[in-house]
Amino acid sequence: MKRIIPWAVMVLFSASALAACGGDDGGEDGGGKTSIADIMAVSSHDELVDLANKEGKLVVSTSFTEDSIPAVEKGFEKLYPDIDLQITEQTGDDDKRILLEIQAGQSEQDVMHLSAESYEDYVPYFQDDIDLSSLIEKGVLDIAPEMVNPEHKSTLAVGSGIGAFAYNPSTYTEDQVPSTWDDFLKPEFKDKKFMVDIEPANLACLGVIWGEDKLLEYAKAIKDQNPIWVRGDTNSLTLMAAGEYDLHAFSNYHSAFRVSRESDNIAIKIIEPVPVRITQIEGTRKGAAHPAAALLFQEYTAGPEVQQILDEDEPRQSSIYAPGSELNKLTEGMEVSVMDWTHFSDQAKWEAAIFDTWGFPSAEVKEED
Incomplete structure (x- = not known):
């Protein structure tokens, strides 16, 4: 019976032979x-x-x-x-x-x-x-x-990516939107009042300062707020720019900034501690x-x-x-929660734990193919 050798294994065998013959x-x-x-x-x-x-x-x-x-x-x-x-x-x-x-x-x-x-x-x-x-x-x-x-x-x-949140200034004034991360847990933001991406990269960064226990406790409280589950910043923020939604928590700042350059319906606010990757x-x-x-x-x-x-x-x-x-310049003097080299291995672990805490929600607004 012939044995089929996977292509990847053949490549590795060829590389070994090349090295033995004085390759790179x-x-x-x-x-x-x-x-x-x-x-x-x-x-x-x-x-x-x-x-x-x-x-x-x-x-x-x-x-x-x-x-x-x-x-x-x-x-x-x-x-x-x-x-x-x-x-x-x-x-x-x-x-x-x-x-x-x-x-x-x-x-x-x-x-x-x-x-x-x-x-x-x-x-x-x-x-x-x-x-x-x-x-x-x-x-x-x-x-x-x-x-x-x-x-x-x-x-x-x-480079770095920082987390913030986006809101529609036609719906909310700056003093009406959250000033702390805990403000998202207030009654006025319950039941489909804000979007949350089911890939919690920015939220996970807060574990550096908060610790894992507080991070997961907060994630559960966010779930209890019954947000609009979304997947993909660009798609959901584009819908915000079109006036369909008013608040997007834990946004990628760069994504919100990109969309805000073309729409008056997107304003951005940064909250301390600032999530940074x-x-x-x-x-x-x-x-x-x-x-x-x-x-x-x-x-x-x-x-x-x-x-x-x-x-x-x-x-x-x-x-x-x-x-x-x-x-x-934007983060100068602010408290930052940086997923730096020391915590690099925690990113995937904390994201998975948050996802489990949320109970594998299905995105209501999905990333475009």
């Missing part, structure tokens, strides 16, 4: 490639640029959208004209395929895009010999230290052929030029840690 063994041993030791030994930004220019190329996968990528490319190539940048957008649909390619040693990526959902799967493929924090301390790289993962120091998050996560791949150029790209995306692009084109998805970014 990474940046440290390949002829003419930059060694990680040389990178960590540099004492100035100019020395790092010299190493990157000798590499001459950079392959990047990013979550930046098609609207943002041309501006990112143009700015990087202006700064570093001797580096050929190849950058592609990675969506959620690409994630499993790209991970399989990396696992099989078939990826040319230097800078990987890392989603929160699959981050742990990528950990074995991080170039952990690179220490961004050390290079920042030496003045080689200009990056806000809070962006860097203290456990895996070749990875950083150059780290986003736009980048990591240098173990075995990357162009690691010095990868570091320059990470520095560039953490810097003011790309932060402005994230604010204007994404929009409003800059890092709260980037000085002068719109989200940095």
Whole structure:
């Protein structure tokens, strides 16, 4: 009887054979490639640029959208004209395929895009010999230290998503809408008075400050308010813009901001503690052929030029840690509840617990296909 070998296994076998025959063994041993030791030994930004220019190329996968990528490319190539940048957008649909390619040693990526959902799967493929924090301390790289993962120091998050709520100012004045998260539990907001997304990403962030017990107690109280269950910010906020609904709790600020630019029916309010998620996560791949150029790209995306692009084109998805970014200014002086590197693994756990607490509600307003 013939045995059918799955395609993924065949790819892995082929990769093993390639490695045994002296395939891509990474940046440290390949002829003419930059060694990680040389990178960590540099004492100035100019020395790092010299190493990157000798590499001459950079392959990047990013979550930046098609609207943002041309501006990112143009700015990087202006700064570093001797580096050929190849950058592609990675969506959620690409994630499993790209991970399989990396696992099989078939990826040319230097800078990987890392989603929160699959981050742990990528950990074995991080170039952990690179220490961004050390290079920042030496003045080689200009990056806000809070962006860097203290456990895996070749990875950083150059963006963030914050939670807020949206309301229709034709229906509510600002003093009539909630001023605290507990205000959503008042009698006047009971029985189909506000929308709640059944994917509770922003609500889960509050667990960082509240703790899991209070978070789940609050989630139960929200369920008891009998809200309008929805799925997908863009769809539900578009319906708000059309005047069909008046209040949307735990909105993605960037989604509400995008819709508000085209509608007078959307106003946004931010409540403390402000839910914050780290986003736009980048990591240098173990075995990357162009690691010095990868570091320059990470520095560039953490810097003011790309932060402005994230604010204007994404929009409003800059890092709260980037000085002068719109989200940095927006949250300045406010209490924030950040799902940061320390709590990164809690995100999925708390979202699942909230979902269970809600009893698997069905969305009344569903995300469009």
